[in-house]
Amino acid sequence: MSKAFYRYWGKAKSDKEIGPAYHLLPYHCLDVAAVGWQLMSPGKPMADQLAAQLQVEPEWLRTWFAFCLALHDLGKFARAFQAQRQDLSDELVKANPRMTYSERHDSLGFCLWLDVLQAKWADSLPGKDAKALETARLEPWLEIVTGHHGMPPKKALRVQNFFEAEDEQATFSFVQEVIKLFLSDFDFQPLSGRALTKKLKPVSWQLAGIAVLADWLGSNQDHFGYCDKPKDLMAYWRETALINAGRAIGALPKTPAVSAFETIDSLFPFITQPTPLQQYAINERLGNQPQLFILEDVTGAGKTEAALILTQRLMAQGLADGLYVALPTMATANAMYRRLRNVYRKFYKADDQPSLVLAHGARELSQEFQDSVVLAQQAQLDSDYLTGAIEDDQELSATAYCNAWLADSRKKALLADVGVGTLDQALLAVLPARHQSLRLLGLGRKVLLIDEVHAYDSYMQKLLAALLEAHARQGGSVILLSATLPQSMRETLVTAFHRGLEQQSTSLNNPAAYPLATHTPAETVEQAIDTRTEVKRTVKIQRLSSEDEVIAKIHQVADEGQCACWIRNTVKAARQSYQNLLDSGMPTDRLSLFHSRFAMMDRQAIENRTLEIFGDSSAHAHRKGQILIATQVVEQSLDLDFDVVISDLAPIDLLIQRAGRLRRHIRDAQGNRIRESDAEDRRGAPIFYLYSPEPNEAADAGWLKPDHAGTQAVYPHLGQLWLTARLLECGQFTMPTDARALIEGVYSAEAQDQIPEALQDASLDAEGKAMVQKSMADLNVLKLNKGYTWGSGEWDEETKIPTRLTEEETVSVALAVFEDGILKPYADVERYAWAMSTVKLPEREWKKAAQQIPADLRQKIEDLKAEQKALRWTEVFPLTVETRHYYSAENGWQTDTGGNA
Numbered sequence: 001m002s003k004a005f006y007r008y009w010g011k012a013k014s015d016k017e018i019g020p021a022y023h024l025l026p027y028h029c030l031d032v033a034a035v036g037w038q039l040m041s042p043g044k045p046m047a048d049q050l051a052a053q054l055q056v057e058p059e060w061l062r063t064w065f066a067f068c069l070a071l072h073d074l075g076k077f078a079r080a081f082q083a084q085r086q087d088l089s090d091e092l093v094k095a096n097p098r099m100t101y102s103e104r105h106d107s108l109g110f111c112l113w114l115d116v117l118q119a120k121w122a123d124s125l126p127g128k129d130a131k132a133l134e135t136a137r138l139e140p141w142l143e144i145v146t147g148h149h150g151m152p153p154k155k156a157l158r159v160q161n162f163f164e165a166e167d168e169q170a171t172f173s174f175v176q177e178v179i180k181l182f183l184s185d186f187d188f189q190p191l192s193g194r195a196l197t198k199k200l201k202p203v204s205w206q207l208a209g210i211a212v213l214a215d216w217l218g219s220n221q222d223h224f225g226y227c228d229k230p231k232d233l234m235a236y237w238r239e240t241a242l243i244n245a246g247r248a249i250g251a252l253p254k255t256p257a258v259s260a261f262e263t264i265d266s267l268f269p270f271i272t273q274p275t276p277l278q279q280y281a282i283n284e285r286l287g288n289q290p291q292l293f294i295l296e297d298v299t300g301a302g303k304t305e306a307a308l309i310l311t312q313r314l315m316a317q318g319l320a321d322g323l324y325v326a327l328p329t330m331a332t333a334n335a336m337y338r339r340l341r342n343v344y345r346k347f348y349k350a351d352d353q354p355s356l357v358l359a360h361g362a363r364e365l366s367q368e369f370q371d372s373v374v375l376a377q378q379a380q381l382d383s384d385y386l387t388g389a390i391e392d393d394q395e396l397s398a399t400a401y402c403n404a405w406l407a408d409s410r411k412k413a414l415l416a417d418v419g420v421g422t423l424d425q426a427l428l429a430v431l432p433a434r435h436q437s438l439r440l441l442g443l444g445r446k447v448l449l450i451d452e453v454h455a456y457d458s459y460m461q462k463l464l465a466a467l468l469e470a471h472a473r474q475g476g477s478v479i480l481l482s483a484t485l486p487q488s489m490r491e492t493l494v495t496a497f498h499r500g501l502e503q504q505s506t507s508l509n510n511p512a513a514y515p516l517a518t519h520t521p522a523e524t525v526e527q528a529i530d531t532r533t534e535v536k537r538t539v540k541i542q543r544l545s546s547e548d549e550v551i552a553k554i555h556q557v558a559d560e561g562q563c564a565c566w567i568r569n570t571v572k573a574a575r576q577s578y579q580n581l582l583d584s585g586m587p588t589d590r591l592s593l594f595h596s597r598f599a600m601m602d603r604q605a606i607e608n609r610t611l612e613i614f615g616d617s618s619a620h621a622h623r624k625g626q627i628l629i630a631t632q633v634v635e636q637s638l639d640l641d642f643d644v645v646i647s648d649l650a651p652i653d654l655l656i657q658r659a660g661r662l663r664r665h666i667r668d669a670q671g672n673r674i675r676e677s678d679a680e681d682r683r684g685a686p687i688f689y690l691y692s693p694e695p696n697e698a699a700d701a702g703w704l705k706p707d708h709a710g711t712q713a714v715y716p717h718l719g720q721l722w723l724t725a726r727l728l729e730c731g732q733f734t735m736p737t738d739a740r741a742l743i744e745g746v747y748s749a750e751a752q753d754q755i756p757e758a759l760q761d762a763s764l765d766a767e768g769k770a771m772v773q774k775s776m777a778d779l780n781v782l783k784l785n786k787g788y789t790w791g792s793g794e795w796d797e798e799t800k801i802p803t804r805l806t807e808e809e810t811v812s813v814a815l816a817v818f819e820d821g822i823l824k825p826y827a828d829v830e831r832y833a834w835a836m837s838t839v840k841l842p843e844r845e846w847k848k849a850a851q852q853i854p855a856d857l858r859q860k861i862e863d864l865k866a867e868q869k870a871l872r873w874t875e876v877f878p879l880t881v882e883t884r885h886y887y888s889a890e891n892g893w894q895t896d897t898g899g900n901a
Contacts, residue, residue: 024230026174026177026233027240028073028219029069029174030070030233031219031244032072032148032214032215032217033067033070034242035069035213035245035248036211037062037242038245038246038248039213041062042059042062045321045445046445047061053199053202055195060187064191065141067179067182068142068145069214072106072146073109074109074113074146075110076109077174078105078108078167081162106147107153107157108157108162109146111156111157112168113142113146114139116171117172118138137192143204143788144207144788147208148212148214149215150435150438151795152789152790177233181237202787203474204788205437205788206437206441206444206474207788209437209439209440209442210441213415217245222251223247223251224248253354253355258315258321258349259346259349260316261309261316264278267346271305272677273677274302275305276529276532277295277529277531278309280306280517281305285522285523286313286314286317287522288317289501290472291319292472293307293477293517293518294479294480294482294493294494294518295518296485296514296516296518298531298736298739299657301531301532301535304336304451307449307479307481308343310447311347311479312346314477315447321446322354322419322445323344323347323419323447324414324421324446324449325419325421325450326421326449326450327420327450327451328452328456329422331633331638332452337420340418340420355416357416358420358421359421359422414429414442414443415441416442419446423450423460423803424803425439426443427463427464427467427803429467429470430782431782431803432780432793432795432796433801436782440474443476444476445476446476447476447477447478448471448478448479449479450464451481453481453482453493454485454489457805458777459776459804459805460803460804461489463777463780464493466777466782468496468497469496469499469500469784472499473500473501478497483653484742485743486743487510487511487748488747488748490508490512494506494518497520506520509526513526515528515529515736516529531736535736536735536736537735538732538733539687539732539734539735540688540732541732543692543728543729545692545693550646550689553646554586554627555584555585555586558586558590558625563613563614563624563625563671564628564643565627565628565629565630565661566691567631567635567646567648568630569714571597571892574594574629574631575892575894578593590626591627592606592610592626592627592629593890594631596633597840597893599827600836600837601826601827601837602889610630610640611639611640613628614641614642615641618671618673619672619673620672623671635654635657640661641664641667642661642663645658645662645688647691648692649708650711650724651717651724652727652728652746653746655690656735662686662688663686667682669682669684671683698756699756699758699759700758700759703759716762716766717762717763717766718759719755719760719762720746722755723745723746723751727745727746780801780802809843811842811843811846812838812839812840813846813874814837814838814874814875814876815839815879815887816837816879823864823878834871839887845895848895849883849895850877853883854880861876
């Protein structure tokens, strides 16, 4: 072989070493192929499942995919790519100044295959049958492996702009050697028909994820040392690559052995008597194919525990090896992480050490996550782009028993045995986002448990349906939890799951029972469930027409020694009401404010104080006369219990959720916790106060104005708000009896027909926005049926496809103090000080405030951002004499001194 065959690939050594280090490119290609060889070992569930879906033998798939992986870096043979390194030997590859590199090397390799190599390679294959092979059928396989940087390769590059003739010959020589290494006695027959190509499309996404994983591991210098001298490829494969790959795979967390479900108290020692829903989870018969469960029950019915029981049973059935719990917010994810920390190891054999990872954008700020860190800071992966392993969001991390490599990125976090995070992390698996294939691979062979399913808008619901379809297609089971779901949404999700199974969807009862367990495919798809006696209750509704009435009620509650929460729909309204209560004489030590626009340090302190005063363990001494003014931050994430709840008008499902914070626990007349299982709450009949205008038939487009203009901005469907208020005019609702009727009384087609004509225009505008959201989701979501190819979505390296749509973009702003001529983080903490100083603001508020930054500090801010990597994508706002009125620990961010947003 010519010297040109041995193209160098590598990087400069660390500062502790002397001189540049090189790795000959062919050996790196074999390193990655060897990792793939180990990952695809027959007998491994993932490898066997992929082989079964393709209807080929596992050993055949292993050999063929390792061969393809050996070709993953063909683009690095390009003269233009090699010329990026000025420290390589001129004896081997001389730079051509007319060839400049501007595209990814993965696309270079794929286009070289299409334009040059695929026409030649068949002539090098052994055997008569191989020469008759239709080479075009190899295109999707090469597309998978050359797209190992997390996006499919492009197809429209002119290879002559990047490869000289010598480069093409060197590449072809390498292909010939790889053919000799892998395909000397290979059976090409499965490749000769169109059937395999058709079957490949739906599984190409998992194979692309394996290619990414193999390249990351194969680029790790801890296991694959540089080889800078030519060596026989067969000898290197057997004596070096396979051995090093075995070590690399062995260093990853071992897949733990699943433990069979025994009894409910073995998982949850605090449960002495299972709820009806939990008993259903224990007894329900499971099938042998991917399963979908939808569990609908009232707050406090034990849905989470029921879901975890089903999870362990599905795992014991051989349908999954792990779990990912997806939640609507980072706060809910943090709360779930706390709960799972105490139970996840019971899913597995006692001697095993399963990994648990928190996966969301601010997980380092979760104290529980930090408390579980047992490994030192992850050594930085090779950040040189030439390694192919660059990661922009490398992070500190690891949880108990979790390998540091696994936890260094949210993308890899989904590969953990048990993951907890936002739904956004899972939705990225079905969007054209870099490394989505790795996320999809991570979700494979996991139970996908999604809580608060009702909490998502039309855009996210559409993406969620796509995720369910994709997950079912790759053999995954799903458990969905909700207080209540509209019938149309339940039908959509069931249909999507069956589409992934390539089965006809089952029909659902309408109207449906409640509480309800939906299980499909199953003999009995829908089963009515009883609920706990303790959560069966009638809640009285009393409407308050003015803010004066609300303030008078709050004073009355405080004077009587009770505690209360007023849930406002906007931060502006919450701040104003907080100030109005102070102005009305409410003592500051009785009044708290909780919304989303606090710096993370202050928000955590407020959250902890809120849990102490109103949480499960709070007593009369903590609660007496305490009032909380809050926004939706208390709606889902925190286990809070108020004697009285007042809420701004909101859609019915959210009001049901908010009412779940009303007398949530069993307490005595003073508010002290009672823990006897047969005890009853002694605080009298619960009353839910609704701050709302009268829902009369004369309501028009100005019905909510001016007092509730903020509500209309947040929940623009006036008709649904009017229907909600009208339903609650009856003065009470009984749970669970009325739950289904309340939901369908707002969201069904029949209910929409009852909206007053004067509200129809505003309602149609809101429905139009929802339709636009669905259309945006259709546009953004990957066309998974096309397979892993550039044409499957709107791939763009510079654009981040959103997992959720917002009316206005938000900006992350790090608050700074200016002391001794230096900008320092607002948060005076030892770790993550800048992150703990950060607050998220609407873009319009940020732009207004940014204009007030003193001119003499602007250059200091730019210098700070250049110095601090953590601030690369964050704005910085200095709190000075001129600007300090924008933020306080008591009120959070406020656009002006009046405190209004």
